[in-house]
Amino acid sequence: MSITERTIQLTAEGKERLEKELHQLRTTKREEIAERIQQAKHGGDISESGEYEDAKQEQAMLEKKIYELENTLSRAQVITQTNGNTQACVGCTVKIIDEDGEEEVYMLVSSAEANITENKISTESPLGAAIVGKKKGDEVSYNARVGVVKVKIVSID
Known part of the structure; x- marks a missing residue:
């Protein structure tokens, strides 16, 4: 099994936190960056615009983070029970x-x-x-x- 197929054990709280972060990145953060790109385009020649390049780089990093979160959540297994707390395990x-x-x-x-x-x-x-x-x-x-x-x-x- 490759690392991209491996199950990731998460607590219910951890899964919820990652889902909220993903939602925020897909909505609010994407909109903010799109607005920055539009403003930079309206600012003139984008071939010389540092603001445009910064916004495009931030957009690429955002999309990478979204992909990573989607990948993690797609492989997530929520830990619902422990082993009776006799041995240390995920969620303990x-x-x-x-x-x-x-x-x-x-x-x-x-x-x-x-x-x-x-x-x-x-x-x-x-x-x-x-x-x-x-x-x-x-x-x-x-x-x-x-x-x-x-x-x-x-x-x-």
């Missing part, structure tokens, strides 16, 4: 403690939903990959920028 919230006694709480999500400012980490990240499939009380190690880090799983919800 995991509390860990590091060697210094610092506690952190993360929700395990797919890379499409990952957002570190919301403490949502991808199961493909070093920490996320180390935690997936583990149980409460397990100790895991993963490679971080600072070197190998050890953590213990305190709880899984």
Whole structure:
């Protein structure tokens, strides 16, 4: 199975967020860029218009983002149940403690939903990959920028 065919597991909240973003890009953002292109065309010679080129480049980036979101959503599988929260999996919230006694709480999500400012980490990240499939009380190690880090799983919800 190629990467473009692979199922992407999303939480219901994550799927809804991506659908809203896609809708906003298809409507409001497309209209804004189309208006910028029209204004640049009315501004004179478009062959020398930096504004026109900027708007066309922004349009191309927008269309790429729309394609990526459509592709992600077409392969999305909403996680409706966990494994009884005995093992860490997509959709689970995991509390860990590091060697210094610092506690952190993360929700395990797919890379499409990952957002570190919301403490949502991808199961493909070093920490996320180390935690997936583990149980409460397990100790895991993963490679971080600072070197190998050890953590213990305190709880899984």
